[in-house]
Amino acid sequence: MADIIDGKAIAADVTAKVKIVADSLLEKTGIQTGLAVVIVGEDPASQVYVANKGRTAKACGFHSVEHKLPEDTSEQALVDIVESLNNDPAIHGILVQLPLPKHIDAGRIIQTIAPEKDVDGFHFINVGKLGTGEIDTAFVPCTPAGSMLLIERVLGKDLSGKTAVVVGRSNIVGKPMFNLLLAANATVTIAHSRTRDLEALCKTADILIAAVGRPQMIKGDWVKPGAVLIDVGINRIDAPEKGEGKTRLVGDADFDSCQAVASAITPVPGGVGPMTIAMLMANAVTSAYRSAGEEAPS
Numbered sequence: 001m002a003d004i005i006d007g008k009a010i011a012a013d014v015t016a017k018v019k020i021v022a023d024s025l026l027e028k029t030g031i032q033t034g035l036a037v038v039i040v041g042e043d044p045a046s047q048v049y050v051a052n053k054g055r056t057a058k059a060c061g062f063h064s065v066e067h068k069l070p071e072d073t074s075e076q077a078l079v080d081i082v083e084s085l086n087n088d089p090a091i092h093g094i095l096v097q098l099p100l101p102k103h104i105d106a107g108r109i110i111q112t113i114a115p116e117k118d119v120d121g122f123h124f125i126n127v128g129k130l131g132t133g134e135i136d137t138a139f140v141p142c143t144p145a146g147s148m149l150l151i152e153r154v155l156g157k158d159l160s161g162k163t164a165v166v167v168g169r170s171n172i173v174g175k176p177m178f179n180l181l182l183a184a185n186a187t188v189t190i191a192h193s194r195t196r197d198l199e200a201l202c203k204t205a206d207i208l209i210a211a212v213g214r215p216q217m218i219k220g221d222w223v224k225p226g227a228v229l230i231d232v233g234i235n236r237i238d239a240p241e242k243g244e245g246k247t248r249l250v251g252d253a254d255f256d257s258c259q260a261v262a263s264a265i266t267p268v269p270g271g272v273g274p275m276t277i278a279m280l281m282a283n284a285v286t287s288a289y290r291s292a293g294e295e296a297p298s
């Protein structure tokens with residue numbers, strides 16, 4: 001039976017450390033880490049994420065700002081807000097919650113965020129730095145960064161000799177995950193919807209990352225015995241066993257069958273999910289250190 005990787009506890013460790021380094025920067029330089037979160041529209045899941053981010057930012061001792069904008073906000077109005085945050089010295093990190101309403105070009109908004117405040121790591125400059133191995137000066141997207149920290153807790157920092165398979169090639173999860181694993185010396189394959197015989201490929205992986213967005217797709221007999229399985233997926237499915245109309249969260253891997261084969265596995269919820277917010281806080285405080293000309297704590 002695989003060990004369960006307790007993302008909630010590891011995320012709590014990360015945020016506790018963020019608070020210590022944020023407090024120390026404030027004491028030393030008078031600079032309070034500032035994080036601005038911008039949300040457009042009423043998407044209920046996004047509202048929950050934004051509320052959690054604001055709460056965690058305050059718990060870390062940050063100056064936390066939320067811009068809640070109506071669904072019909074124009075693209076230009078959003079650009080103007082991002083630009084004003086770019087120019088605000090009290091703000092070190094800017095996050096625009098995705099998805100944005102359809103009438104707004106999310107790509108334009110992301111590229112408007114100053115790269116040095118792009119704590120989501122989606123700006124081309126940060127994507128390029130990650131892709132070329134300039135990780136120390138980049139901002140790395142929070143979900144893959146958090147996933148790497150979980151892998152590190154199990155296998156250490158150097159993944160030399162390990163094979164890794166990332167299922168999913170999104171810009172937010174799959175591709176940055178690929179680059180991080182590569183930078184840690186793993187031999188990495190990235191798979192997607194056009195990959196042939198995905199099951200056999202997954203079975204070659206010492207480290208298997210499920211980032212597909214398909215509930216419980218990866219089964220135990222796809223997993224190499226002893227593999228480390230990181231399940232990034234968050235899917236809400238019906239749970240009639242809990243009562244009529246009830247739902248529950250599941251990952252992209254079938255937890256029970258995978259747990260029987262893997263050596264370590266992340267649960268959903270309580271695995272990668274909490275790490276995403278923790279890494280956002282870590283990126284924000286890193287940005288504050290950089291802006292102060294101080295060495296950012298690792």
Ligand code: NDP
Pocket residue numbers: 143167168169170171172173174191192193194195198210211212213214232233234235252272273276
């Ligand atoms: P996307 O929908 O952007 O990407 C999904 C990827 O999976 C695509 O590359 C797609 O391939 C691939 N894929 C889809 N179906 C199959 C299939 N049958 N076989 C092989 N590959 C397939 O999703 P995200 O990357 O944004 O998210 C992935 C998962 O992670 C979701 O469950 C999401 O909810 C979760 N997530 C969790 C976060 C967290 O904080 N824990 C944060 C972000 C996401 P193709 O490119 O060919 O279409």
